[in-house]
Amino acid sequence: MAKDKKVEQITDMEVDFAQWFTDVCKKAELIDYSSIKGMFIYRPYGYAIWENIQRIMDAEFKKCGVENVYMPMLIPETLLQKEKDHVEGFAPECAWVTMGGNEKLEERYCIRPTSETLFCEHYKNVIQSHRDLPKLYNQWCSVLRWEKTSRPFLRHREFLWQEGHTMHATAEEAEAFTQRMLNVYADFCEQVLAMPVIRGRKTDKEKFNGAEATYTIECMMHDRKALQAGTSHYFGDGFAKAFDITFTNRDNQRVNPFQTSWGVSTRLIGGIIMTHGDNNGLVLPPKVAPIQVIVVPVAAHKPGVTEAATDVMNRLLAAGVRTKIDVSDNSMGWKCAEYEMKGVPLRLELGPRDIEAGQCVIVRRDSGEKTAVRLDDLETKVEELLQAVHDGLFEKAKQNLDEHIYEAHSLEEAKALQAEHGGFIKTMWCGDEACENRMKDEAGMSSRCMPFAQEHLDDVCPICGRKAVKSILWGVAY
RNA sequence: CCGGGUUUAGCGAAGUUUGGUAUCGCGCUUGGUUUGGGACCAAGAGACCGUGGGUUCAAGUCCCGCAACCCGGACCA
Numbered sequence: 001m002a003k004d005k006k007v008e009q010i011t012d013m014e015v016d017f018a019q020w021f022t023d024v025c026k027k028a029e030l031i032d033y034s035s036i037k038g039m040f041i042y043r044p045y046g047y048a049i050w051e052n053i054q055r056i057m058d059a060e061f062k063k064c065g066v067e068n069v070y071m072p073m074l075i076p077e078t079l080l081q082k083e084k085d086h087v088e089g090f091a092p093e094c095a096w097v098t099m100g101g102n103e104k105l106e107e108r109y110c111i112r113p114t115s116e117t118l119f120c121e122h123y124k125n126v127i128q129s130h131r132d133l134p135k136l137y138n139q140w141c142s143v144l145r146w147e148k149t150s151r152p153f154l155r156h157r158e159f160l161w162q163e164g165h166t167m168h169a170t171a172e173e174a175e176a177f178t179q180r181m182l183n184v185y186a187d188f189c190e191q192v193l194a195m196p197v198i199r200g201r202k203t204d205k206e207k208f209n210g211a212e213a214t215y216t217i218e219c220m221m222h223d224r225k226a227l228q229a230g231t232s233h234y235f236g237d238g239f240a241k242a243f244d245i246t247f248t249n250r251d252n253q254r255v256n257p258f259q260t261s262w263g264v265s266t267r268l269i270g271g272i273i274m275t276h277g278d279n280n281g282l283v284l285p286p287k288v289a290p291i292q293v294i295v296v297p298v299a300a301h302k303p304g305v306t307e308a309a310t311d312v313m314n315r316l317l318a319a320g321v322r323t324k325i326d327v328s329d330n331s332m333g334w335k336c337a338e339y340e341m342k343g344v345p346l347r348l349e350l351g352p353r354d355i356e357a358g359q360c361v362i363v364r365r366d367s368g369e370k371t372a373v374r375l376d377d378l379e380t381k382v383e384e385l386l387q388a389v390h391d392g393l394f395e396k397a398k399q400n401l402d403e404h405i406y407e408a409h410s411l412e413e414a415k416a417l418q419a420e421h422g423g424f425i426k427t428m429w430c431g432d433e434a435c436e437n438r439m440k441d442e443a444g445m446s447s448r449c450m451p452f453a454q455e456h457l458d459d460v461c462p463i464c465g466r467k468a469v470k471s472i473l474w475g476v477a478y
Numbered sequence: 479c480c481g482g483g484u485u486u487a488g489c490g491a492a493g494u495u496u497g498g499u500a501u502c503g504c505g506c507u508u509g510g511u512u513u514g515g516g517a518c519c520a521a522g523a524g525a526c527c528g529u530g531g532g533u534u535c536a537a538g539u540c541c542c543g544c545a546a547c548c549c550g551g552a553c554c555a
Contacts, residue, residue, distance in 0.1 A: 009489090009516095018549080035528095037546060093554075114555095148479060148553065155554075208555095228555060267555060298514050333515035340515095351514060361514090478555090 038150030038157030048290035074109035089209025119165035120243040138164040153270030161265035174258035178234040185230035194393035200449030212236040221274035224422030226475035232262035282343030286386040295325040298351030415443035428468035430461035445474040
């Protein structure tokens with residue numbers, strides 16, 4: 001509510017959502033612009049969020065048996081061209097290296113937009129026998145796509161991500177692994193980032209270039225636009241054939257292995273901002289917040305206050321809570337606003353009156369709720385409150401998602417619902433791309449996914465009237 | 479990539495119509511007083527006016543190119 005607003009530098013999201021997003025990115029000190037369009041500087045506080053995402057997600061990958069590798073940044077043009085659909089999809093947004101020192105190169109090199117081709121080139125060398133499979137590799141790196149428009153976190157020309165690339169002996173195993181990794185992403189979003197997701201499959205029009213099937217998790221932002229938060233692709237043996245990757249199976253036959261790839265990017269941070277943020281700034285899910293608790297000594301000039309606050313910080317650090325103290329001489333109001341903008345989940349206030357009473361006051365960023373906590377219970381109460389913030393964020397986001405899925409039975413109805421409410425519009429679909437194109441042209445929505453949780457809403461496609469085969473979600477996407 | 483707008487100190491702006499010594503607020507530095515929701519006083523520092531050309535005795539201001547950012551549209555994680 002406007003009258004509760006304490007931070008004037010941030011535009012209200014109801015006034016101008018895009019400006020609100022940009023303000024939060026800058027005021028929370030996540031990012032800065034560089035002199036090249038679409039290439040952004042991750043500032044320490046923004047990069048620390050990514051480091052936490054990496055650390056937690058990487059541990060999940062390793063539980064699946066995935067190993068990390070690092071591939072070259074440059075792809076020779078001839079290598080990139082080996083798989084036809086793939087190069088057609090990426091060629092328009094590739095950047096090329098044409099000079100080495102002062103010499104023009106014999107062959108130009110593409111700066112990787114994604115690394116399927118590099119992994120395939122390598123897999124051809126290291127896969128000989130069914131005993132070499134599966135190969136479960138991942139790399140954390142940046143990739144480059146020459147986007148025409150760019151926005152912080154949502155669309156960079158260079159962005160940080162991880163790309164997993166795996167090879168399997170059978171189609172069934174590869175398909176199962178594709179879905180397993182999608183579930184790793186979905187669980188991560190929900191349990192770590194407090195972002196509820198819808199799991200589903202992309203239509204052929206929306207799937208990855210060169211893939212047989214693309215699976216996705218779709219999230220809903222505050223402005224009710226969709227954000228694709230992660231994707232997992234099943235390739236069949238298409239790339240393996242194009243790159244001549246073979247192995248000898250148990251029956252002593254040379255056959256092609258089956259492939260997957262899957263990725264998430266720093267776009268997740270954009271998702272966090274637009275899922276949890278409010279008009280006072282960023283709101284971070286506790287599990288990835290660089291600072292989980294900010295300790296603010298009140299009336300710090302009075303004897304003993306700073307010392308007591310430092311003790312509190314040290315106890316929390318010892319308990320494994322990411323904690324900082326602000327002993328600057330900025331006013332109380334300044335500090336409150338500052339850490340609200342930065343989305344710190346808990347603010348712990350400790351002043352002379354608290355010390356007298358053997359307590360501190362802890363304020364939740366998500367709800368503003370204040371709790372007096374006895375210093376004897378400090379560690380356990382902080383753990384509880386961090387979990388409560390996580391749960392509160394998830395519930396609020398889940399409600400936003402659930403309340404903005406609308407069911408439509410005709411193209412007109414879908415168009416009207418999107419125009420009035422935004423969000424996801426749920427319909428049946430015949431499976432024809434022509435109907436997808438009509439939805440795009442007439443209602444401005446692309447298909448987001450065919451949810452795994454299929455429903456029967458009608459017998460026919462609301463666009464063409466032919467037999468419906470799937471239920472599908474439509475939306476305006478980032 | 480197409481249409482519209484913007485670019486002057488770290489940030490936000492005035493100055494451009496009519497060319498003539500670079501202005502204001504916030505922030506920053508130093509000292510002091512303050513501190514339970516963006517405190518106050520005093521003194522100070524900080525700008526080859528986005529960039530490259532051109533016109534002129536003289537350009538932030540006029541002309542041409544380029545870049546970045548913002549808002550639409552097309553395209554895309």
